[in-house]
Amino acid sequence: MNGETGRGVAADSTERLQPNRRSLPIQRPLTAQRNNAARHSRPRLTPGVVLRRRLIDLVDAGARRPVTLLCAGPGWGKTITVASWVTTATDRVAWLTLHPDDNDRTMFWTHVVGALRGAGAFEPGHPLADLEPAAGVTDAVVDQILDGLDALPVRVVLVLDDFHDLEAEAVLHDLDDLLRYPPDRLRLILVTRTEPSLRLHLLRASGEIAEIRGPDLAFRPDEAALLFANRNVRVSDDDVARLIEETQGWAAGLQLAVASLAQGRRIDDLAGDHGVADYLTREVLARLPPDVRTFLTRTSVLDEVCADLATALTGERYSQRILESLERANAFVQGLGSFPRWFRYHPLLRDVLRNELTAQSPELLPELHRIAARWYAEQGAVIDALRHAAAGRDWEFLARQAVDWVPLMLSADRAGLVAVLRQIPGGELPTTPELQVCDALLLFHAGDYANVPARLAAARDLRAERTGPCDLPLEVALLTIEAAVVNRVRGDMPGLVTATTAVLGRLSSLRFGELPALLQYRAIALNNKGVGLLWTGQLDRADRYLWAGVTAARAAGLVLVEINAVGHLALLAVLRGALREAYEHATLACDLAERRGVRMSLQAVAGQLALALVELEHNNVAEAERELRRAVEAHRADPEAAQVLVSSLTRARLHVVTGDLEAARAELRRARRDADPMMVAPALDRWHRLTQSEVDLASGHAEAVVARYGRHTDSLLPGETVCLARAELALGGLDLAEALAARARATSPGNLNAVWAWTVTALVADAQGHGNRSVDALSSAVRIAQREGIRRPFLSIGDRRLATLLERQRWLVRDNAAFVADLLAETTPTRPGAAPAPETDLSDRELEVLRYLPTVLTAAEIADELRVSVNTVKAHLRSIYRKLDVTRRREAVVRAREQNLI
Known part of the structure; x- marks a missing residue:
């Protein structure tokens, strides 16, 4: 049929019928007379079938467009879906199940016309009512049929089932002509396993096609549960979910599972079921060329496959083309992405292929895994490389990869790494230094730190037996594990600084080609050195290394190291008294741990402890308790000596804030008693003594603080200096207290220590009668405190x-009035046990005057507000002072608040 025959939309379809077409000879081919009834009838719905309303609605919506395409592999329920829709359809439906014989042009159009006639699509007198195509259909006959379809008297839906059997170019060309100008009253539903060779892109561009594919046809859990219920098969929701995951919602797989369960069998491995294997073998694999089937079998050792990897396993040059053609054929191969480089086999097909490979070529299986392991290693996909190495029992290769990628223990891939290492047979572990490192990593993961040094020593002994140059990657791995377990976990901070310095020195002489995890190793070393410097008291250097660790960890993708480094930056800021900075770092670390699902990991503890300490200075006791509890829970099963001690110091400070000083003393004694004997952490020792001094001051033993710090004032840190200043103030040493406060302000301006120092200065000035200086000093303290939330x-x-x-x-200072009012509300609470004032029977007018006393209004201004004379106000004030037993206005305010009068 050429384009000039004309099926223009402007012409009336009846006028385009040629008179001579109806006089063509009528001759029904013999093959067309056989089995027409079966091929023109929709499949029967068997008892127990699940009528899925959502799919029926999809087909019904599609039937309003010229073409609806149902395209999926065998067994996805395409035909039953359309057959279910037919039971609810309001239009006439003609059904034709195609057969390879329909590739004959005459046969195809004979069956199409017959199916339409059987559906009552032609009224008497219609051009196609009596038409029987002759043998050897010509373009003229096809023109006559197409024009007749343009003149349908009623809307008819023509279902062409098994459309994938239609391959003849002539027939497909005829259908392309039909779809170029779709008849107004004809709708096509194409049911096919493979993508039709039609120009459907034009219909897609105009929105005249509806498409229903495998993901749409896949059973959902509720539909699968109904399927089992309809067959009187009882399964749990967990079993349904497992079967949905294993079958990916594949209808035939679920039907076979129903049949197996109905016969009383348990299906622990659905792919091992004979029915599933037989179905996939006959309906999918048997239809493929032998070389393609071999391709699938060899690549079935993979969970996902790309062309390069498939070529490595099979030697096939055109792997991408094969994978794409399998996807187009809906041969249970799914492309991942719009323009897929990677593909995934259906889990059941993959398992059937693996079983076939194991049965037919067991010697080939480990070799394929080893090839895949090396390919993944070259791509930097470490966990996949390790998994295939384990499957191929290539333990030496696995161990070398593990040594190169020890940093994965501090990444999101830790669980995957440990799962692979656990597959190494116990008898293999003592054989090479790399396998000894794997054993050490397993002990590290289990928290068995005591036995790790022995494995590291054994690895070094085995390494010494080798000849040749030093294996730097192995040495870096040994030093890194040693620094983490022997030094950091047990609290030897000078040793940690020394070990990490050695690691960084080794790394500086390596290139990426020699150590793929170079960036990851460096991030770990920088963070560990920063932690060591922090607890040895070298705060400035610690700050630089921790920031470098954060940056390196972020670049290397080591989220646990990043969280840990940021958390220690928060603790460093707490030690400096920079609470706002500490809060920002701590919340960042905690939020990142929450988002990555590692809130309960050891690496998140530092941020939680820092946040607890900040909340204490904010006087948010409940929040501090919550963060401390989280930190303790996180490191209970995986303790680190330094963090255990910080937890104890935080708990002791919490007891001080809540007034339980005996509990604080007990906590400090326990912290010292239970500390790891190997722990060397000067900064923590000083923090412990500072916390002890806080307890002494709170319990009225300022002389103990003076005895502790009084002889070493030149070497004190700002926090220690402030603590000694408070002790001297309590003991009456005003001049020395002021001198110490001034030193603390100079060395630690604008933070927590400055707030303490200015407060001490304000109290000293007040005691010396310097009112203005006291006001100015307290104003400075309040200003800093408000900014920092202290x-x-x-x-x-x-x-x-x-x-x-x-x-x-x-x-007097209006800028901070609201903040000061909040402080006053907390510093002068109502005390239930306080002795009552001698007389508190204030009159209504006196109570009214009393409410003005906290303001800055003068007596004359209060009189104006109350519309009374100033003498009357003064008389009320004298009476108020007498009844409250005070002599000054501010004392009256304090006493009134104590009695809850204002």
């Missing part, structure tokens, strides 16, 4: 004059 110094300094100074501050 509250604890004002609540725990233990000087009763501070509440009076804060009250004065509230009215």
Whole structure:
């Protein structure tokens, strides 16, 4: 049929019928007379079939367009879906199940016309009502048929089932002509296993085609449960979910599972079921050329396959073409992505192929895994390389890869690495230094740190037996594990600095080709050195190394190392008194751990402890308790000496804040008693003594603090200097207290230590009668505290004059009035056991005047507000002072708040 025959949309279809077409000779081929009834009838719905409403609705919506395409592999339920829709259809439906014989042009059009006639599509007198195509259909006859379809009196849906059997170019060309200008009252539903060789892209561009494919046809859990229920097969929801995952919702697979369960069999491995294997072998594999089937069998050792990897396993040059053709043929091969480089086989097909490979070529299986292991290793896909090496029992290759990628123990791939290492037979572990490293990693994962050094020593002994140059990757791995277990876990911080310095030195002489995990090793070493420097008290150097560790870990994808480094930056900021910075770092570390699902890991503990310490200084006791509890839970099963001690110090400080000083002392004694004997951490020792000094000050033993620090004032840190200043203030050494506070302010401006120092200065100035200086000093303390969210110094300094100074501050310095009011609310709570004032029977007018006292209004201004004379207000004030037993206005305010009068 040529394009000039004309099926233009402007012409009336009846006018385009040629009179001589109806006079063509009528001759029904003998083959067309056989089995027409069966081929023109929709399949019967068997009892127990699941009528899936969502699919029926999809077909029904598609039937409103010229073409609906159902394209999926065998057994996905394409035909039964359309047959289910037919039971609800309101249009006339003509059904034709195609056969390879229909590649004959005459046979095809004979069956199409017959199916339409059987559906009542032609009324008497219609051009096609009596037409019987002659043998050897010509273009003219096809023109007559197509024009007749344009003149259908009613809307008819023609279902062409098994459309994949239609391959003849002549027939497909005829259908392309039909779809170029689709008849108004004809709808086509094409049911096929493979992508039709039709110009459907034009229909897609115009939105005139609906497509239903495998993912749409896949059974959902509720539909699968109904399928089992309809067959009276009882299964649990977990079993349904497992079968859905194993079959990917494949209808035939679920039907076969139903049949097996109905016969009382248990299906632990559905792919091993004879029915599944037989179905896939006959319906999928048997239809493929032998070389393609061999290709599938060899590549079935993979979970996902790409062309390069397939070529390595099979030697096939055109692997990409084969994979793409298998996907187009819906041969249970799925491309991953819009323009796929990677493909995945259906799990059941993959398992059937693997069983076939194991049965037919067992000697080939380990070799294929070893080839895959080396290919993945070259691509940097370490876990996949290790898995295939284990499957191929290539233990030496696996161990060398593990040594190169020890940093994976601190990555999201830790579980995958450990799972592979556990597959190494116990008898293999002592044979090479690399396998000894694998054993050490397993002990490290289990928290059995005590036995790790022995494995490292054995690895070094085995290495010494080898000849040749030093194996730097192996040496780096040994040093890294040693630094983590022998030094960091047990708290030997000088040793940790030394070991990590050695690791960084080795790494500087290596290239990526020699050690693929060079960046990861470097990130771990930088972070560990930063931690060692932190707890040896070298804060500035620790800051630089920890920041370098954060950057390197982020670049290398080691999220656990990044979390740990940021958490230790938060602890460093706490030691410096920079609470806002500490809070930012701590929340970042905790949020990152939460997002990555590692909140309960050892590496998240530092951030949680820092956050608890910050919340204590904010006087948020409940939040501090929560973060401390999380930290303790996280490192309970995997303790690290330094973090255990920080936990104890945090708990002791929490007891100080809540007033349980005896519990604080007990916690400090326990921390010292239970510390690892190998722990050397000068900064933590000083922090322990500082916390002990906090307990001494809170319990009124300032002399103990002076005895502890008084002889070494030149070498004190800012926090220690402030603590000694508070002790001197409590003991009356005002000049020395002020001098120490001034030194702390100079060395630690704008942070927690400065708040303490300015507060001490304010109290000293007040005690010396320097009111203005006291106001200015307290103003500086409040300004810093408000910016940093600091509250604890004002609540725990233990000087009763501070509440009076804060009250004065509230009215004299308006910028911080709201913050000071909050502090006053916490520093002067109502005390149920406080002795009542001698007389508190204030009159209504006196209570009214009392409410104005916390303001800065003068007596004259209060009188104006109350519309009374100033003498009346003064008289009320004298009465108020007498009844509250005070002599000054600010004392009256404090006493009134104590009695809950204002």
